[in-house]
Amino acid sequence: NIVAHDLRTPLTSIISYADLLLRYKNEPEQTRNEFLNIIKTEGLRLGNLVNDYLDLSKIESGLMNFKKEPLDLTELIGHCVSLFEGQGKIMGIQLRQELDHPERFMTMGDRGKLIQAFVNLLGNAFKFTPRGGTITIRQQRLSPEDSLNLPEYVEPITTQQEMMMVRLTDTGPGIAGEHHKKIFEKFYQIQNDPAKTFSGSGLGLSISKNIIERHQGRIWVESEIGSGATFIMLLPVSNKMSQVPNQT
Ligand SMILES: Nc1ncnc2c1ncn2[C@@H]1O[C@H](COP(=O)(O)OP(=O)(O)O)[C@@H](O)[C@H]1O
Ligand SMILES: [Mg+2]
Structure with a gap:
């Protein structure tokens, strides 16, 4: 056990x-x-x-209640990034949020839970990225007609909904293909991982995956040993609200 x-x-x-x-x-x-x-x-x-x-x-167990409130995903991600700015400075890691679109991505969901999901991923990126490295978050719109190559362990998308794609890229050691599916399973940590000394529960990615899926989203990883890791998330966005102009 x-x-x-x-x-x-x-x-x-x-x-x-x-x-x-x-x-x-x-x-x-x-x-x-x-x-x-x-x-x-x-x-x-x-x-x-x-x-x-x-x-x-x-x-x-389905006992966790998820709120369904209107959310600005761009702002939410910006908030998560700001939580890590101090850590970036201390650790000598550059943290960037890149926006391909001036528009905001709006969705219905649970702000606290989605923050938890992103914070887990950002925490991992920081844990594995060496000093001098870079962590980048890119957001882009994905229309139903855009082609998408999902790995076999990710459930296909059947809805005809607009999606936001978030790509979180780090310059850490990367993850070999044989582990891609397994790291999303409970307690799975890659063995002989020098970063294991930082410890952890092996539960973070499993929690993030559950939260994203409860929002009808998807998460997977693209990585090879030696060339960093990119965690990719898809979240449905509401068409109606996605055109809300940037009010800053
Ligand atoms: N950005 C990353 N770069 C390299 N390996 C990673 C990264 N994120 C996760 N991993 C691998 O996936 C495993 C599981 O991650 P996670 O579920 O967050 O657990 P924990 O962080 O507690 O070890 C980690 O132990 C590590 O081996
Ligand atoms: Mg973790």
């Missing part, structure tokens, strides 16, 4: 380091602080894991 294992590892280190602190009271301050830091880090990790796991279980 992967869940139990993933939960027990941080729990075990929290308990054993707390135990050491209680038993060896005369260790130098520096050592004690090191142990306290491990307890804090592992506690945070456990907290994230539990939150992600509860979220995913709720979404999968």
Whole structure:
């Protein structure tokens, strides 16, 4: 059982380091602080894991309520980008939002959930992109007549609706084809991944996929080892509202 294992590892280190602190009271301050830091880090990790796991279980069981409110997707993505601007500066990573169209992309959906979906993807891009790298988000309109090559693991699109295509590209290590489908599955993390030291739950992409699909959207990845990764999302946009002019 992967869940139990993933939960027990941080729990075990929290308990054993707390135990050491209680038993060896005369260790130098520096050592004690090191142990306290491990307890804090592992506690945070456990907290994230539990939150992600509860979220995913709720979404999968259909118990999670999704709002249906009018949303400006361009603004929503801009908001997510702004959340990462500080991190970009600190990590020396350039973050860009490119708009092919002056128009806004409007849809009906749950703002908080869609932010969660994009933040997971941006978080991954930052986790895997080295200093000096670039993360780019491109948005473009996709009409029903535009041709589209979906990978076999993505459910075909049958509706005749206008879509917004979001491409999130990073300059990280890339992902080999054999993993493309699997990374969207629960708990899947690529083995021998040097970035694994950053840890994580392996739940982020699964949560994002669930959220996007609840909005009748699609998500997949295009990547090869050594040439970065591009996560592509499609979200239906409402024709009526898509012409709303940019009011800035
Ligand atoms: N931008 C990326 N570049 C390279 N590998 C990635 C990227 N995003 C995700 N991955 C791979 O997919 C796995 C699953 O991602 P995710 O579900 O977000 O879990 P986590 O981030 O907790 O490991 C990651 O562990 C990593 O191996
Ligand atoms: Mg992640």
